[in-house]
Amino acid sequence: MSLLSCRGLTRAWGAFRAVDGVDLELAEREICAVIGPNGAGKSTLFAMIAGNLRKTSGTVHLAGEDVSALPAHAMAARGVARSFQITAICPELTALENVRLGVQAREGLRWQPLGGRAAMRRGEEAAMGWLERLGLAGQARLPAGELAHGDQRLLEVAVALAQRPRLLILDEPTQGMSQGETRRTVALLRGIMAEAETAILLVEHDLEVVFELAPRLIVLHRGRKIADGPTAQVRADAAVQEAYLGGLD
Ligand SMILES: Nc1ncnc2c1ncn2[C@@H]1O[C@H](COP(=O)(O)OP(=O)(O)OP(=O)(O)O)[C@@H](O)[C@H]1O
Ligand SMILES: [Mg+2]
Known part of the structure; x- marks a missing residue:
């Protein structure tokens, strides 16, 4: 099929x-x-x-x-995850936070924001892993809007991949x-x-x-x-x- x-x-x-x-x-x-x-x-x-x-x-x-x-x-x-022709990340959030949103989307209802630091840390580690794979680890703590244009596009790909589509x-x-x-x-x-x-x-x-x-x-x-x-x-x-x-x- x-x-x-x-x-x-x-x-x-x-x-x-x-x-x-x-x-x-x-x-x-x-x-x-x-x-x-x-x-x-x-x-x-x-x-x-x-x-x-x-x-x-x-x-x-x-x-x-x-x-x-x-x-x-x-x-x-x-x-189904997609990136857009026009960059669509949240510019005020850090690169890491953007990717964590992708991880979170994947975790869906199992994600509990108040459910403890362990879950939070796991989400952050997974997000960091994707940033590393896209060569963006060094910019993890920067607001996404401050990244170079090319890096913003890569960040979008990282957010999409973090959803494990x-x-x-x-x-x-x-x-x-x-x-x-x-x-x-x-x-x-x-x-x-x-x-x-x-x-x-x-x-x-x-x-x-x-x-x-x-x-x-x-x-x-x-x-x-x-x-x-x-x-x-x-x-x-x-x-x-x-x-x-x-x-x-
Ligand atoms: N909301 C809309 N209302 C009317 N026409 C539209 C709308 N959105 C797209 N179109 C038209 O539909 C056609 C296809 O547009 P589309 O954006 O899908 O093309 P594309 O192949 O992605 O082009 P590009 O390579 O420029 O991104 C174009 O003629 C466009 O002007
Ligand atoms: Mg197009």
């Missing part, structure tokens, strides 16, 4: 279909990138899958359960990063992907990043899926070349 199964996903605003009849299957632990020109519908597709945006039509099943009508918090409770949705994790930051992020993500127990859907404009990270590639163009397959094969596809690679902005 697929972990994720989308059928005919569509989102229209008036007569305009931002996402138009997209089918998508994703297996447990599969890593798949989604590319397409600006406005192709990538973020809209992800928002529908994560329950952040109402679907005009179509269905989403997660591990066999029909989750089409569920809101984002119910999707999160089922193990079954499905991780990353919308342009390297957006706005310098070349050096992007290289560092790709290396970190590679390491994490190699051991993580999570399936990943990744939107990424930087094709070098896509080619390095994702064995499978989906291309969206004007809301429609125009290619879906092994990355090397899709990369060589003539229609893809024309729709995306040729018209790269």
Whole structure:
């Protein structure tokens, strides 16, 4: 059974279909990138899958359960975590506190804020572990808003990973990063992907990043899926070349 199964996903605003009849299957632990020109519908597709945006039509099943009508918090409770195209951490909280919120979300009701220092310490240790894995341990006690842009994006990934999701949705994790930051992020993500127990859907404009990270590639163009397959094969596809690679902005 697929972990994720989308059928005919569509989102229209008036007569305009931002996402138009997209089918998508994703297996447990599969890593798949989604590319397409600006406005192709990538973020809209992800928002529908994560329950952040109402679907005009179509269905989403997660591990066999029909989750089409569920809101984002119910999707999160089922193990779907996402990072946003625009950084969405709490800038006043420290980096560590941000990640601890992710750990806490995972612990759910078992977490008792007044339930003793031991639980608190365990949460903090787990959060610190994720910061270390993303190379952010040195900034743990700084307000997240004071971190460099690239580090804020990495922090967002840490918050999402701390939830130990079954499905991780990353919308342009390297957006706005310098070349050096992007290289560092790709290396970190590679390491994490190699051991993580999570399936990943990744939107990424930087094709070098896509080619390095994702064995499978989906291309969206004007809301429609125009290619879906092994990355090397899709990369060589003539229609893809024309729709995306040729018209790269
Ligand atoms: N709330 C909205 N109301 C109307 N149109 C919208 C809304 N949100 C998105 N759109 C339109 O839907 C289309 C798809 O947008 P979307 O953000 O999904 O594209 P994208 O592929 O993520 O683009 P980018 O690469 O720029 O992030 C765009 O034409 C956009 O203008
Ligand atoms: Mg987008």
